[in-house]
Amino acid sequence: MIRKVKRKVTIRDVADLVDVHHSTVSRALSPTKRDQISPAVVKKVERAAKKLGYYPNIVASSLKQNRSFAVGVLVPDLMNPVFPPIIRGIQDTAEAAGFTVITANTDDEEVKERDALRMMQGRSIDGLIIATARRNDPIVEECIENDIPFVLINRTVDRGDVNAVVIDEDFGVRSVLDHLISLKHTHIAHIAGPQHTSTGFHRAKALSDYLRIHNLPSDLVETTEKFTIEEGRRAFRKLLARNNRFTAIVAGNDLLALGCMDAMREIGLLVPENISISGYDDILFLERMSPALTTVLVPKYEMGSQATKTLLDIIRGESNGPAVLRMQPRLVIRNSTAVAYR
Amino acid sequence: MIRKVKRKVTIRDVADLVDVHHSTVSRALSPTKRDQISPAVVKKVERAAKKLGYYPNIVASSLKQNRSFAVGVLVPDLMNPVFPPIIRGIQDTAEAAGFTVITANTDDEEVKERDALRMMQGRSIDGLIIATARRNDPIVEECIENDIPFVLINRTVDRGDVNAVVIDEDFGVRSVLDHLISLKHTHIAHIAGPQHTSTGFHRAKALSDYLRIHNLPSDLVETTEKFTIEEGRRAFRKLLARNNRFTAIVAGNDLLALGCMDAMREIGLLVPENISISGYDDILFLERMSPALTTVLVPKYEMGSQATKTLLDIIRGESNGPAVLRMQPRLVIRNSTAVAYR
DNA sequence: CTGAAAGCGCTTACAG
DNA sequence: CTGAAAGCGCTTACAG
Numbered sequence: 001m002i003r004k005v006k007r008k009v010t011i012r013d014v015a016d017l018v019d020v021h022h023s024t025v026s027r028a029l030s031p032t033k034r035d036q037i038s039p040a041v042v043k044k045v046e047r048a049a050k051k052l053g054y055y056p057n058i059v060a061s062s063l064k065q066n067r068s069f070a071v072g073v074l075v076p077d078l079m080n081p082v083f084p085p086i087i088r089g090i091q092d093t094a095e096a097a098g099f100t101v102i103t104a105n106t107d108d109e110e111v112k113e114r115d116a117l118r119m120m121q122g123r124s125i126d127g128l129i130i131a132t133a134r135r136n137d138p139i140v141e142e143c144i145e146n147d148i149p150f151v152l153i154n155r156t157v158d159r160g161d162v163n164a165v166v167i168d169e170d171f172g173v174r175s176v177l178d179h180l181i182s183l184k185h186t187h188i189a190h191i192a193g194p195q196h197t198s199t200g201f202h203r204a205k206a207l208s209d210y211l212r213i214h215n216l217p218s219d220l221v222e223t224t225e226k227f228t229i230e231e232g233r234r235a236f237r238k239l240l241a242r243n244n245r246f247t248a249i250v251a252g253n254d255l256l257a258l259g260c261m262d263a264m265r266e267i268g269l270l271v272p273e274n275i276s277i278s279g280y281d282d283i284l285f286l287e288r289m290s291p292a293l294t295t296v297l298v299p300k301y302e303m304g305s306q307a308t309k310t311l312l313d314i315i316r317g318e319s320n321g322p323a324v325l326r327m328q329p330r331l332v333i334r335n336s337t338a339v340a341y342r
Numbered sequence: 343m344i345r346k347v348k349r350k351v352t353i354r355d356v357a358d359l360v361d362v363h364h365s366t367v368s369r370a371l372s373p374t375k376r377d378q379i380s381p382a383v384v385k386k387v388e389r390a391a392k393k394l395g396y397y398p399n400i401v402a403s404s405l406k407q408n409r410s411f412a413v414g415v416l417v418p419d420l421m422n423p424v425f426p427p428i429i430r431g432i433q434d435t436a437e438a439a440g441f442t443v444i445t446a447n448t449d450d451e452e453v454k455e456r457d458a459l460r461m462m463q464g465r466s467i468d469g470l471i472i473a474t475a476r477r478n479d480p481i482v483e484e485c486i487e488n489d490i491p492f493v494l495i496n497r498t499v500d501r502g503d504v505n506a507v508v509i510d511e512d513f514g515v516r517s518v519l520d521h522l523i524s525l526k527h528t529h530i531a532h533i534a535g536p537q538h539t540s541t542g543f544h545r546a547k548a549l550s551d552y553l554r555i556h557n558l559p560s561d562l563v564e565t566t567e568k569f570t571i572e573e574g575r576r577a578f579r580k581l582l583a584r585n586n587r588f589t590a591i592v593a594g595n596d597l598l599a600l601g602c603m604d605a606m607r608e609i610g611l612l613v614p615e616n617i618s619i620s621g622y623d624d625i626l627f628l629e630r631m632s633p634a635l636t637t638v639l640v641p642k643y644e645m646g647s648q649a650t651k652t653l654l655d656i657i658r659g660e661s662n663g664p665a666v667l668r669m670q671p672r673l674v675i676r677n678s679t680a681v682a683y684r
Numbered sequence: 685c686t687g688a689a690a691g692c693g694c695t696t697a698c699a700g
Numbered sequence: 701c702t703g704a705a706a707g708c709g710c711t712t713a714c715a716g
Contacts (some may be wrong), residue, residue, distance in 0.1 A: 002701055021687045026711060033712090038685060058464040059404045061708035063692050068401065078433070079426045081626065088421050091447060100461060102444055105433060119442060122400040258630070284423065288600070290632035352693055363703045368695060375696090382701060402693035405708050 009052045015049040029056070062124055066068035070100040071311060072120035074126045076108045081283040082300060083131065086153065089304025090129055097312055099126070106132050113139045127311045133157050134196045149314040153307040156198045156324060163314065164324040165307040169199070170295040173206035175331035176250055176278045183215060184340040185248040185276065188221035191235045191260060193227050194251030203252055203280065220246050222257060232259020247275060247340040254279035254286060254295055282332055292334035299327055351394045359390040361603020371398070404466055412442040413653060414462035417473045418450045423625040424642060425473065428495065431646025432471055439654055448474050455481045469653045475499050476538045491656040495649040498540045498666060506666040507649040507658065511541070514638040515548035518592055518620045518674040523556060526682040527590040527618065531562035533577045533602060535569050535594030542594055545622065549592060562588050566598060589617060590681040596621035596628060596637055614680035624674055633674035641669055
């Protein structure tokens, strides 16, 4: 059987049907140029377009206008539970504005980041949302050099002159610490995230600063290389080998916290009876775990949505120079934290 | 300060540098046409391209070739934990073949499905992976009519003549039932997923068939409208109001199971002491919940990967007609199931 | 208000 | 093996 492919209907087909020039059809169908055309013709064109089932060829339009109404998103890994809500926030906002989003996973590997960037440039994306930034990031530099509109999300870079939507880490860290201190903890350890990320770095810094203000020891820190469960587990064991006086742990994020809890379970330590622990992010299902993890809720969907709004402003030329927007996190107390047992 | 935008380097720029016609550059850079050009010229072109930082404009290429090296993915909601692994499987496989993926959320609303399809057609996607199919789906019909290459994933349609990658539901359901029956359960209830989806429908059917084979009551069924926690909770209450002789529940998926467990907790019923319960899918973190949910593991990543391979074959014209591929699920026993208490 | 023309950056059938 | 030309489906500056 021969597969007969329907020929796509173009602007010319509807022009023929209405008996006008195809440029007139283009104008009649364009929201911004519609008013250059007489209402009567606009009506006829619209009817004809509908009748023929016309829909515009975005590819052709993109080529001509050198823009694509698409934005790219760079995430480390879509399967990491922090990202789906962020991405959904991006997608919903972008879509509402008529933009398509293209997401790429980079697995925190620079080659993949670079490939993804190339691909997106090849597709003439109008802008980029970057969730993979290191504090010193050649990819970000490249975007700046190439004048690609972009917004960093969650993580930012050390150079401040960029658009970014991040968390007020000082506030986040202080709310956990206030909570732990109110529970009489005096020896509070920290499983720090990667120090080459702004989140890992700033959380660690905010924590040691605040601990010092309270005259509490601030050297119970173990640093990880990745924000993963396995790294959390590893770091906890290393920490414990070095020191066992702490009664609470602030983990750099939820996955690290889960890893710590795994390590504790393995050696028979109880949470929160022996050690209290808190996470960061508030990924899904934490409330169903045993124990339910106390954490700092990061407004993931809202960050995605906000970053997209910012990006669209830049694309439309309505941005007033780079700004970093700090969103408020919120402590969520569950039952992995309790009064210090000694 | 004036923002100077770098002019993009095109095929003509590298042609000028090498002093050949731009069509020669096009050929030299095309993997399939490269051999039409003398090796010496190819070398020179490649060097020039590299020197100028040339990368192809996929948009232009797409317009000319009327294909885009992009595939679309329709999911109900990226934030539903079943989907990230599926999508990642799709992305990895597509990317390895040089394809970009565009994902759209439809929230199981036909308008959004239709909009997403339009958008993707406008972007000349080469094919579609559909995770949103109902048993009778106008969107699927539309794809067939418009000759859009597509593969259904997870859910399929009643008409059999499509490409689909699904689960062997009979096998999955039987493995849970064998497990439950071996635990002496004789009154097994079912919280069924939406009957307009193949998954909801086939699991319910497989279950009642197998129950009958074992001469066990098969009428303890409550149907839901959506695969959500809230629906699971609602259905459990309704079921219990009608009948309280069951000692085990097979839920249509994990979210429904979690909803049931919520409802039980609310009224002080214990899992598995009072009632055993099993899910379906094996979404993340189930093993960390209390109790850890027994479930049927669906190979999500692999399904994504497999569906993409199938789609690429179709796109390349290497497919031998429609086929539905049934993948093997695997029972994962955790502690939400135990010996029947009566 | 509308038309005719040019062109976005590629690819490819046709020549040679 | 290489070049010259045409064209994919739009948009838009230029005329009128």
